[in-house]
Amino acid sequence: MLELDDILEARERVRETSRHTPLEYSHTYSSMTGADVHLKLENFQRTGAFKIRGATNRIATLSEDQREAGVVTASAGNHAQGVALAATRQGVDAKIVMPEHAPISKVKATRNYGAEVVLEGSDYNEAAERAHEIEREEGRTYLHAFDDEDVMAGQGTIGLEILDDCPEVETVVVPIGGGGLISGIATAIKGKKPDARVIGVQAEGASSAAPSLEKGERVTLEGVDTIADGIATRSVGERTFPHIQERVDEVVTVSDPEIAMAIVHLLERSKTVVEGAGAVALAAVLFEKFDYDEGETIVPALCGGNIDLNTLTNVIVRGLVETGRYLKIRTVLSDQPGALEDLLEIFTAHQANIYAIHHDRTSRGVELNDTEVEIELEMRGPDHVEEFLADLREEGYDVDVLV
Template sequence: MISLKKIVKAQTAIAPYIQTTSLVRVDYLSELTQMNVFLKLENMQYTGSFKLRGAMNKIAQLTPEEKAKGVVAASAGNHAQGVARSAKIFGVKATIVMPTVTPIIKVKATRDYGAEVILYGDNYDEACKKAKEICEERGAVFVHPFNDEAVICGQGTIGLEIMTQLRNIDAVVVPVGGGGLISGVAKAVKSLNPNVSVIGVEAANAPCVKESMEAGRILTVCCTPTIAEGIAVACPGDITFGLIQEYVDDIVAVEEDEIASAILSLLEKQKIVAEGSGATPVAALLNHKLDYLKGKNVVCIISGGNIDINMVETIINSGLLKDGRRFNLQVKLKHKAGELQKLLSLISKVGGNILTIEQTRYVNQLDLTEQFVYLVIEAYDEDHKERILSELRNHNYAV
């Protein structure tokens, strides 16, 4: 049975090994949403994620005999690093089974904490099955990523911190996957002040908790790929789901483009690096999923910041294209000296910045006297983009 007393005990147990992460008010989000928005920055936690808390509390509670046999976990990301670091601190052998598709950087980060990494299977489920087989062979302890009381209590310490860092909280908005984070936070927050709303945010591509709540029972859903891979869970845990049913007030879902825009917004406006799952609470606010919180003091938990650099590049480009701040242009020109210069001068005249340019005559639909020019242009916003296009149309360019 999870209780406030156990969460407080977890806080004492893990305090020497974790950071009390900052809670900051964000002016631009507050103005956009008409709420007082605060961010709990678990992306600044050791290992870059809240997962360290639950893993640390679980391993801290093991008996000397259990520690001697080691721990095993299955993960492709944050949980792996949390278990590996915690095990290293307590001198426990850690074995982490990771899917073969896990990015090299995450495998290396886990190994750097001293864990044995076994690459197995094409997905989490296959890796998890292998991890449990290893547990049986060795008599080791399996550290579940969310459906474990000690893990949940560890995550609940975030709720205790929030309640001491800010008075007069109206709502806490939490990313949701398997439910370990939100169930622990909700138990802590509601135990201290039952009037505070606790709201979960899922990726629409992996809505296991939302659909289970609507059905009133645990469901297994079909997940489709999401940039919020940290919360891409097909089925909530029985422990977490019971706590969510009792303590969580609402669950909403956000789409992929909404998550991407939130990541870009946090990076550009607040200089905060958030992974997809960590950005979901902000995505919910920015896309009017929680407008009933206007005028309220709202805390969003940024649960992690371990995002692949290549994904950051993709998200930035996608976000700039969506906002009209970057666009592609194809123009047909006469194939003679000076035509390209005329085009570039017009774009420059209205303040367009040319990022890339490609010129070719090797296209079937061109006449012998024509050429195609492909450009990627940077603009200030959608209005500026339209001014650039209008200027080109006024000079008889077909764009």
């Protein structure tokens, strides 16, 4: 088992490569939740995520022969970038296998940090299989993304920083993918402040930790499906699982819509960008996935900010939909002058702002004298949407909500 001394040693190894990231009090989220919320902004870390810590610590422990042979790893993106930069700075050749559908931004960044990238597999597990083949074929050292004590120790330096900057912390909320991050942080927190809670968070579409804890042994999912690609693993690690069992107080899950809303909140209210995995901890707090007291000091770890721009666009739209600020509807109008004007009078009465209108006279199922209309609207919230739709239907319009 990893111990506090391992993390204290790792702090000395990673000090020059990783940043001591900010920990900031959030008036916004404290007001929203009633708790005393401080954000650990690890999305400001070099390479945009915490992975540089574990990668730096692991590479620093390689023997000379291992350094000569080089390293190989598998990653959905953040570990790839961390290994690439850490290896380049320490003069070690790195080859990294990423899933075929890894975000383009993460693939480009990994190459820019100096590593050779191999794209193979539909997810992390299949990429890892290819990486182990390269390990055997080329004699490289495999650097596991999470299931390695030196990697866990490096990630655990975040816990030391949280305690340095917020010694009054009562609850630390941490994402779980394979479990390396939470194993390290929980070891640091429990080692220095045993009474503090550590809450783990997974995406609903990649939730293996909670069933594993319930069963008492690791559960492997058949597949994963979540916007939080950084924690989209089928199972927690063999080495990380005992740390989660012993040192994590509770594991909860959040849905993709809740993750999207947390991302949008952070963009709009905190002016900070996070990826899906970086938002799950805050989502768990905002949607009260675990019990906490009024005024309790809570630190959600925003573990990464490397979100693909296409994904970010979709997430923003999804977040606006969930908060009742974007609406897309379809209805059928009589294809004659004044029909659209009559419809728009209702929009004006409700102050619904139009993004776009699309007419389609050729749609199947629409009578020859009718036209189908799709309209995208900016709204002011769920109540506004409900009142608007009710008024449209009361006026005789058959309305389908598309988004």
